[in-house]
Amino acid sequence: MQLQTKRLILRDLVPDDWTAIHTYTSMPEVTTYTAWGPNTEADTQAYIQQVVDWQQEQPRQHYELGIQLQSNRILIGGIGIHLQSTNAEIGYVLHPQYQGSGYVTEAAQALLSYAFDKLNVHRIYATCRPANTASEKVMTKLGMTREGVLRQHWYYKGEFHDSYLYSILSTEYAGR
Template structure:
């Protein structure tokens, strides 16, 4: 699978991506708000192996994709879409720190929204972020997602309970936004 945007190629992960993924997955600042990391080299290797297994699923339940710059081919992060029951999906993204604040997460996640609604026939797509992750919340708002609420201590990781903010967008809302562009 491969998607293209104005500046990005969004494609399947390969074994050759391990070093580029590890560059951001091992960064404690990048992984501050993630439920994983910072990664050891073994963690990143296991991630790549898991991604290759995910690619082989039939029917496919998840799409974790590498994001690379179209002009240079440099892998700068990843984005994912998981297909859930009742025509719903969950998106997420993680980018190497030098590429924060440049619109790449919005561009990549926007391509996955389009794929989810147009190709997979999803009705609703949602995403979550930790309350302190202002950058991620900004991405969700730029995508046209609506803030649905604050989930208190709903997940346990890294030795403690964490809150999340929940955002979503419905197919008809997505369609209306596309007509405005």
């Protein structure tokens, strides 16, 4: 699968992408708010294998795509959407060198459009840790509404964590 935006190419990942992905998934500053990482090489290679396996599912339920710059074809991050009946969860990660340039918002807008228009998703949601203000800003820019706080719902990295829950409905997205 491949989607194109003004500045980006969103595409299915391939096994050779693991080295580019590992450059940022191994960084502690990238994985501060994630349930994974910092990755070892084996972790990143296992992730790529899982993604390649998901690409073969029929019907496909998991879309983990690379975010690639059109200008030089450098893989700068990833974005995924995971279907659950008429709902879907979206998530994203970006190499720190490329953060703050609107790339994640641009990629997420393209993936939201694809999910609503082509996959007939009714509701897309995302979560972030309360301290992850950059991710929360992306959700707001996408037109998502904060539904609430999931209090200490997730135990990882040795402690319980809260999450903000955001969502957008297909009708809200179409009315933007």
